[in-house]
Amino acid sequence: MNRRGILKGISALGLGALFPVGRLLEATVQNTGKQSRTSCFLTPQETEGPFYFDTTLVRQDITQDTKSGVVKAGLPLVMAFRVVDLNCVPMPNVLVDIWHCDKDGLYSGFPGQPGGINTSGQNFLRGIQVTDADGRCSFRSIYPGWYPGRVSHVHFKARLSSNTYVTSQFAFPEEFNKDVYATPLYAARGQNTLTNATDMIFRDPEPEGLVMAIAPNTTTGGYDGTFTIGVKVTTGLKDPAPDADSFALRQNFPNPFNPSTTIPYFLPRRSRVKLTVHDVAGREVASLVDELKASGVHEATFNAGAFSSGFYFYTLDAEGFVQTKEMLHLK
Known part of the structure; x- marks a missing residue:
């Protein structure tokens, strides 16, 4: 379905009819102290990054490249999202787009990546889900690796059709990054010399509101994560305009x-x-x-x-x- 068809379908039927909400994956995470809040908040905007390109790839399991059928190897990662407004009211029918690199630091869809690798025409580790009546959606993926200049991170958008509420990215707790990089699947590349504090984008050991809460999953051998996206509905239906008082x-x-x-x-x-x-x-x-x-x-x-x-x-x-x-x- 092309972009025009999607927008027409949204207008006529609503998101729930056009993009059926997938069954939520279980992602039980004990309190890790990450993203804990006493009140609702607005998710900070961060750079989109250079790899956002597919606005129609609706799927819950994003591990496969649909063109070749190849499933990306890595430690399983279930990511559960919730979208709320500044009053903590859940927001249904919001499109949540995510995309991230594989365990070797490669994104799908582009040439000229680390090692000269070309992934043009591939679409692994990217997808879209629609929030349910409780503002929730979830994805099945793998724990992302790292590439020069960046720590492990996931890019995301929360949007209503073509209008974006927020574009940002989140990091992972550094202690989990170290554990993941030491496993056989990731060890060949070694530990990343960067931390959240020295990353060019986050610049903080625990960037506020931008660290996913995760916990090991003893059944899969991977991890479960939860992340809340806070959006400002009244002014958030378009890409944010400059605040007259802010750089x-x-x-x-x-x-x-x-x-x-x-x-x-x-x-x-x-x-x-x-x-x-x-x-x-x-x-x-x-x-x-x-x-x-x-x-x-x-x-x-x-x-x-x-x-x-x-x-x-x-x-x-x-x-x-x-x-x-x-x-x-x-x-």
């Missing part, structure tokens, strides 16, 4: 790109601005802006024609506001 760094476009891309950012007042680009080793490869700028929306262009394909990170630093996003250069 903001936006996702570059196009992404992936070759050879150049545009990076938008917003300044609430006249400010000294630094906008830099780093490679996965943390080396600065370009300084795009280093000057006083007037308030308002600005754009900077990054030309990677002289650089190799791969992941790059761009960082906005303005009056104590520091934010980093991820982009992918494909030659």
Whole structure:
């Protein structure tokens, strides 16, 4: 079904009729202290990442590449999500998209990945589910590995048809990452030298609201995880506009790109601005802006024609506001 057909079906029938809600998978997690709250909250926006492309792949088990039939190896991971608003009211009929890399740090659907591997035409480890009347949905997957510059993480969107409530990503507790990397399936790549605190996106050992609560599953030998997505319904039916009082760094476009891309950012007042680009080793490869700028929306262009394909990170630093996003250069 194409995008137009999906939107027409949503309008006529509602999400529940078009995308039947799958039976919830069991994901019982004891209190780990992760994502614990005394009140409801708004999930922080984070970079989309360069690998979101399939808006119609509705399935609960995302381990298989539907084109080749190959099932990705890895420790089983059941992820249970709940979408609520700021008053803790469950939100039914919300599309939850997730995508992540495999145990070797590879995403489906793109060339030029670590080791020069090309996964074009594949769609493993990505999928969509629709929340039920209690705002819940779940996925069966594998524990993601790592790639240079990043810790293990999962990307997600919560959306209603084509309108996005939130785009973000979550990390995992570091003690579980270490245990997973030591297992036979993952040990060949060794332990990741990065932690949540040194990751280019999270920059925190326990990024607030962005760590999945997980626990071992003794039956599967893998893990069960739970994650709550908090959205602001009144203003969340469109991609968020800049807050007039807040600094903001936006996702570059196009992404992936070759050879150049545009990076938008917003300044609430006249400010000294630094906008830099780093490679996965943390080396600065370009300084795009280093000057006083007037308030308002600005754009900077990054030309990677002289650089190799791969992941790059761009960082906005303005009056104590520091934010980093991820982009992918494909030659």
